[in-house]
Each structure stands twice: as C-alpha cells, then as structure tokens.
Amino acid sequence: MNSVFGYSLLTAGLLLAAWLGLQSYRRRAVNGPQIIAALVLEGAILVQSVIAVIAVINGHEPAEKVTFLAYLGGVLLPLPLGIQLARIERTRWGSIALCFTSVVVAVMMLRLLQLWNSHSTGFG
Amino acid sequence: MTTPTAGEPAAATSDERAADPNSGPRRVLIALYAIFALAAISRAAVQISTKFDEAPLAYSLSLFSGLVYLAAATGLILRGPVARGIAWAACSIELLGVLVIGILSIFDSNAFPHDTVWSRFGSGYVFIPVILPVLGLWFLFHTRADRAPTEPAVGR
Numbered sequence: 001m002n003s004v005f006g007y008s009l010l011t012a013g014l015l016l017a018a019w020l021g022l023q024s025y026r027r028r029a030v031n032g033p034q035i036i037a038a039l040v041l042e043g044a045i046l047v048q049s050v051i052a053v054i055a056v057i058n059g060h061e062p063a064e065k066v067t068f069l070a071y072l073g074g075v076l077l078p079l080p081l082g083i084q085l086a087r088i089e090r091t092r093w094g095s096i097a098l099c100f101t102s103v104v105v106a107v108m109m110l111r112l113l114q115l116w117n118s119h120s121t122g123f124g
Numbered sequence: 125m126t127t128p129t130a131g132e133p134a135a136a137t138s139d140e141r142a143a144d145p146n147s148g149p150r151r152v153l154i155a156l157y158a159i160f161a162l163a164a165i166s167r168a169a170v171q172i173s174t175k176f177d178e179a180p181l182a183y184s185l186s187l188f189s190g191l192v193y194l195a196a197a198t199g200l201i202l203r204g205p206v207a208r209g210i211a212w213a214a215c216s217i218e219l220l221g222v223l224v225i226g227i228l229s230i231f232d233s234n235a236f237p238h239d240t241v242w243s244r245f246g247s248g249y250v251f252i253p254v255i256l257p258v259l260g261l262w263f264l265f266h267t268r269a270d271r272a273p274t275e276p277a278v279g280r
Contacts, residue, residue, distance in 0.1 A: 066174050070166045081158055085151045093148025097155040104159050
C-alpha cells in the first residue's frame with residue numbers, strides 16, 4: 001500500500017462525493033462521466049488493495065492486521081453498490097446514494113492509511 | 125402518496141420508477157443500511173474472531189446490531205407486507221438499541237469498554253446510527269399508504 005496513492009484515492013473519493021452532492025442539489029441524476037469516474041476510482045482502489053495484500057504477504061505488519069485486511073476487502077464494496085443504485089435510480093436520489101458511498105470509501109481509505117502507517121517502517 | 129398501479133409481480137425494473145414515487149428515498153436508505161450492516165458485521169467478525177474474551181457482551185452486541193441493519197436493508201429491498209413488517213421491527217429495535225446502549229455507554233462505561241456501533245449514540249460513526257432509525261421509521265410511516273396488494277413482490 002502506497003501512502004501517497006492512498007491519500008490521492010481518499011481525495012478522489014471526496015471530490016467525487018462533492019461532484020455528486022452538487023448533482024443532487026441541482027436535482028439531477030448521476031450522469032455518464034460520474035459513473036465513469038466512480039468506476040475508475042473503484043479500479044484504482046482495487047489496484048491499491050492488491051499492492052497492499054502483496055506487501056502484507058511480503059512481511060509488512062500493519063496495526064491490527066485482521067482489521068486491516070477486512071477493511072481492504074470492505075473498501076471495494078461501497079462503490080459498486082452506489083453505482084448500481086445510481087443506475088437503477090435515475091433521479092437526484094441516485095446521486096445522493098453514490099455521494100454517500102463515495103464518502104464511505106474516503107473514510108475507509110483514511111482508516112486503512114492509519115492502520116498501515118501506525119506500525120510501518122516506511123511507505124509500502 | 126398512493127400508487128394507483130404499482131405494476132405486476134416481478135415487474136420490469138424500467139417501469140418501477142414511474143410506479144413508485146418513493147423509490148429514491150428507499151434506495152438511499154438501502155445504501156445506508158447496507159453499508160452499516162457491512163460495517164457492523166465486519167467489525168463484529170473481527171472482534172469475535174480475535175479477542176472475544178475481552179468484552180463478550182460488547183462484541184455480541186456488535187454482531188446483533190449488524191444483523192439488525194441487515195434485516196432493515198432486506199426489509200427495504202424486498203417489498204410487500206412481510207418485508208415491511210421486518211423493516212418496521214428492525215428500525216424499532218435499532219432505535220431502542222442505539223438509545224439504550226448510548227445511555228449505558230455514557231453512564232456505565234465499564235459494561236461497554238470497547239466501542240460498538242451504538243456506543244455513545246454512534247459518535248464513532250458521526251451519529252448516523254442514531255439518525256438512521258429515525259429516517260427509517262419516518263420513511264415507513266410516510267409510505268404506509270403504499271402498502272397495496274398490487275405492490276410488486278420483489279423490487280429494488
């Protein structure tokens with residue numbers, strides 16, 4: 001797990017949430033570029049998770065290893081849920097659902113970074 | 125807020141939006157409940173598998189709260205009278221739980237030395253745990269007239 005990459009993902013999650021919050025404020029459904037942005041973010045998170053799992057296998061010891069690994073799997077779930085809800089709910093409410101799941105991803109990424117760095121010897 | 129024609133059972137999802145004006149809030153609640161079910165059940169699974177003996181009551185409660193969230197999410201996803209009943213029960217238990225545990229965790233912190241989702245009214249989760257059951261119950265109350273026999277049996 002790379003910390004710079006991790007904080008970039010966290011920031012991306014918050015930016016996506018802000019974009020979707022604005023979309024909902026304008027009473028609009030999630031649009032194509034937003035779906036694509038969410039998919040790209042999900043792909044980037046998957047890459048980060050794979051990097052982190054390889055680092056743990058190679059001996060990196062995050063604090064509370066079991067919790068860390070649970071978060072690593074869990075962080076992949078909110079965006080697919082939000083994307084699916086946004087696709088079937090073509091109203092502002094779909095925007096709210098994807099906005100919420102984007103915030104959740106950002107929060108989970110923060111927690112992952114905290115666990116990763118608390119016992120780490122350097123950037124993974 | 126009554127739906128005159130809610131569609132036939134196993135209705136086409138494309139018609140669902142027009143048929144159910146409350147699908148938006150319902151789906152946002154589904155997102156909230158699904159995420160909290162994931163959070164609470166994962167947390168409980170980690171706690172119970174790694175350090176159950178430290179605080180069996182709190183960790184069992186974590187699992188219980190997760191199952192309540194899961195029941196609420198399920199009750200909102202599936203429609204019909206039975207699902208509504210499950211959602212009503214889950215949201216009520218959730219509200220009771222978060223209030224009781226919230227109060228206990230403040231006045232008797234020894235009983236809950238380790239955080240659960242409901243400790244201190246869910247302060248570790250920006251108080252969403254205490255707001256969520258109110259939203260859920262409000263939604264169920266607000267949409268009670270939609271409980272029509274023509275409602276689709278299953279929907280999202």
